[in-house]
Structures are given as C-alpha cells and as structure tokens.
Amino acid sequence: MSLALQITDLSKTYDTNTVALRGVSLEVEQGAFFGLLGPNGAGKSTLIQIVTGLVNKSSGQVVVNGDDIDTNPSKAKTHVGVVPQEFNFPIFDRVYDIVLHQAGYYGIPLGKARENAETYIKELGLWDKRDEQARMLSGGMKRRLMIARALVHEPDILFLDEPTAGVDIEIRRSMWQFVRKINEEKNKTIILTTHYLEEAEALCRELAIIKDGRIIRQGTVKELLSRLERDSIILDLATELSSDVQNRLQAQGFEVRDGTTLYISFAREESSITAIIETLKEEGVTVSGVRNETNKLEELFVSLINEN
Ligand SMILES: Nc1ncnc2c1ncn2[C@@H]1O[C@H](COP(=O)(O)OP(=O)(O)OP(=O)(O)O)[C@@H](O)[C@H]1O
Ligand SMILES: [Mg+2]
Structure with a gap:
C-alpha cells in the first residue's frame, strides 16, 4: 500500500x-x-x-x-x-x-x-x-x-x-x-x-x-x-434505596444519581460488573439494568489525556 x-x-x-x-x-x-x-x-x-x-x-x-x-x-x-x-x-x-x-x-x-x-x-x-x-x-x-x-x-x-x-x-x-x-x-x-x-x-x-x-x-x-482500562457504568435499580444503604454505597465509591440510579467507575483490573452487582446484592439491592455511562472512546481519551 x-x-x-x-x-x-x-x-x-x-x-x-x-x-x-x-x-x-x-x-x-x-x-x-x-x-x-x-x-x-x-x-x-x-x-x-x-x-x-x-x-x-x-x-x-x-x-x-x-x-x-x-x-x-x-x-x-x-x-x-x-x-x-x-x-x-x-x-x-x-x-x-x-x-x-x-x-x-x-x-x-x-x-x-x-x-x-x-x-x-x-x-x-x-x-x-x-x-x-x-x-x-x-x-x-x-x-x-x-x-x-x-x-x-x-x-x-x-x-x-x-x-x-x-x-x-x-x-x-x-x-x-x-x-x-x-x-x-x-x-x-x-x-x-x-x-x-x-x-x-x-x-x-x-x-x-x-x-x-x-x-x-x-x-x-x-x-x-x-486497551481501555476503565469502565464506567450506570446501574438501574429495581427498588428505591434507603438512606442507610445510600450512605454505605457512597462510602464504597458509588455515586447515587437518584434513589434508583447508581453510577460507578472502576479499573478493570480491580473489579468487574459481576463483582459490583454481587456487592449490591449483599446490600439487598437488585439491579434491573446496566448501561454505559459514556461513549467508550471518550473514556479512553479522557484517561489517556490525564495519565500522560
Ligand atoms: N500562529 C501561531 N503563533 C504562535 N503560536 C501558535 C500559532 N498557532 C498556534 N499556536 C500555538 O501552538 C500550539 C498548538 O496550537 P494548534 O492550533 O496547533 O492546536 P490544536 O490542537 O489545533 O488546538 P484546537 O483543538 O484548540 O484547535 C498552541 O499552544 C497554540 O497556542
Ligand atoms: Mg485546531
């Protein structure tokens, strides 16, 4: 060529x-x-x-x-x-x-x-x-x-x-x-x-x-x-979170968007969607859907620009 x-x-x-x-x-x-x-x-x-x-x-x-x-x-x-x-x-x-x-x-x-x-x-x-x-x-x-x-x-x-x-x-x-x-x-x-x-x-x-x-x-x-090293996801929940659970989840890095939506960003090496859903289950929280926060390329771009 x-x-x-x-x-x-x-x-x-x-x-x-x-x-x-x-x-x-x-x-x-x-x-x-x-x-x-x-x-x-x-x-x-x-x-x-x-x-x-x-x-x-x-x-x-x-x-x-x-x-x-x-x-x-x-x-x-x-x-x-x-x-x-x-x-x-x-x-x-x-x-x-x-x-x-x-x-x-x-x-x-x-x-x-x-x-x-x-x-x-x-x-x-x-x-x-x-x-x-x-x-x-x-x-x-x-x-x-x-x-x-x-x-x-x-x-x-x-x-x-x-x-x-x-x-x-x-x-x-x-x-x-x-x-x-x-x-x-x-x-x-x-x-x-x-x-x-x-x-x-x-x-x-x-x-x-x-x-x-x-x-x-x-x-x-x-x-x-x-090569994207991080994932960011939005979790839709089946039921509304109590304020107790909200506080505990926030302490673990979750962002509470509203009573039934959570956001989390994690390194692929350290966690996975399955592990996150498991953590939520332990809190008695049922996930009804998982979505991508942003366009993948945008995540890559932002992570590269920040690390270099
Ligand atoms: N004519 C010029 N004289 C002096 N410095 C310049 C000139 N044109 C660009 N620069 C400088 O060179 C650097 C690169 O600018 P350039 O315009 O190539 O960036 P860019 O990637 O196209 O940015 P943008 O996304 O904002 O268009 C910048 O620091 C800019 O201030
Ligand atoms: Mg330009």
Whole structure:
C-alpha cells in the first residue's frame, strides 16, 4: 500500500517560542479515514497547516503522496485539499466565485474549473446559493462551501479540521455521509480532527491521539478501545434505596444519581460488573439494568489525556 502521508520527526516552534509539535511521526495509507484527536492546543491545526504549506515547519520531513514538501512544494500542494478550522473566505464574494477562484489558484484551466465548481457546489447542496455573497450563508452552509472549495482541484487527500464544530446534528450527519461517500466511492484519503469522540468513532478507522505536540497513542479504533482500562457504568435499580444503604454505597465509591440510579467507575483490573452487582446484592439491592455511562472512546481519551 502506498502512503498518502508520511511525517517523520516533525517539530514546530512558533516565533513566540511556543512549541507546537515535538517530533511527530505519522504514516497514513492511501484511502484511509484517519482521525487526529487531542485537546485544545495539542498541535493538530499546526500539523495540518504544515502539511498544506500554510505554516513552515522547524524540522522534520513531510511527504505527501510521494512528494516532499521541501523539494516539491507545489506538487505536494496539489495532492491536498483542506477545510480549515476557521472560516477564511472573502465574505463579500459570491459562493460560485469562491470555489472557482480556488481552482484558478491551482492552475486548472477555466473550462474545467467551471465544470468542477458546479459539480462540487451541487454535491454540497449549495447550487441554489451560488450567486449569494458568502456572508449570507448559515454556519453549516459556510462549512459546506469550504468543503466544495477544498475539493475543486480534485485532491487525493482531504484534511478536515474540526469540520462539524458548531454545526447542528442534522447537518453534521449529512456531512458525515458526504465525507464517507468520497472516502468509499472516490477513495479519497480523509484526515479529520475533531473534539467529538462520537464523530471519530463513527467515521474513522484509525486514530492518533496527540497531546502537547506528541503522539501519545496510535492505532485502529478497535485496538485503542481494547486497551481501555476503565469502565464506567450506570446501574438501574429495581427498588428505591434507603438512606442507610445510600450512605454505605457512597462510602464504597458509588455515586447515587437518584434513589434508583447508581453510577460507578472502576479499573478493570480491580473489579468487574459481576463483582459490583454481587456487592449490591449483599446490600439487598437488585439491579434491573446496566448501561454505559459514556461513549467508550471518550473514556479512553479522557484517561489517556490525564495519565500522560
Ligand atoms: N500562529 C501561531 N503563533 C504562535 N503560536 C501558535 C500559532 N498557532 C498556534 N499556536 C500555538 O501552538 C500550539 C498548538 O496550537 P494548534 O492550533 O496547533 O492546536 P490544536 O490542537 O489545533 O488546538 P484546537 O483543538 O484548540 O484547535 C498552541 O499552544 C497554540 O497556542
Ligand atoms: Mg485546531
């Protein structure tokens, strides 16, 4: 399999002396759906901006579809499209012109540029809005405009930097569908950063978790989840707890949500759901149901971020 992206020992220190990346190495295969997760300030956007040529790296090597960004910068740029975290189009320009001009920027001849602009504006459901100024679009439409713009030169790799931040559920789902489709049907490599772990779990096959400019974990979603060391569960009870029992359970680490709901978080090495149900039985408490507190990936993420 050939690589869409090969990053070796990448570091970045901004002029302000902020160290954003500390020796990041990363390989993404062509056709992958890859997620980059990490808390605010971890270095995700910096990494994307270096790969797409918007920020200069301090050291390390970046190869995009076989083209090194140092020795072959303009070729490397043609391979990638980016949907940045912040809106960055001229707001008084028409939707159509914003997409068309981007094609021009990549040197696509006018006829083909017009054709592609139409194709992608339509695919993103903005054709009705093509003559409007970008400032007239809703937030979700603006995001879709940035996706159309990122695709107009038909790159193989699409970077999406928090594409669904501030987007409502319905639009989020339709954006998911769209990026899944271009990944599956057009074999585009998708590299996505997100704060929504549910989004990473739903879309990505592989993940890297980045913190303080370092990759602290990497693997398939499945592998990462299997390393989850803690479980958090909610227990629904058959009967209301007496205050006596409530106090005793609280002393053992249970959180009483209301008279008939308990919450507990435990290390897998130390306990299990069966053992917990057994403990409750000894207190005369019958469990009628067990649920997961949070999304699994979210638990993993939180535990990794805290332990590293
Ligand atoms: N242009 C800049 N000049 C100076 N420092 C910067 C610049 N851009 C980012 N930084 C700093 O680099 C670090 C990494 O920032 P970056 O934007 O890459 O993080 P991020 O992972 O994308 O965070 P978020 O999830 O908040 O978008 C932060 O400490 C940030 O303050
Ligand atoms: Mg960012």
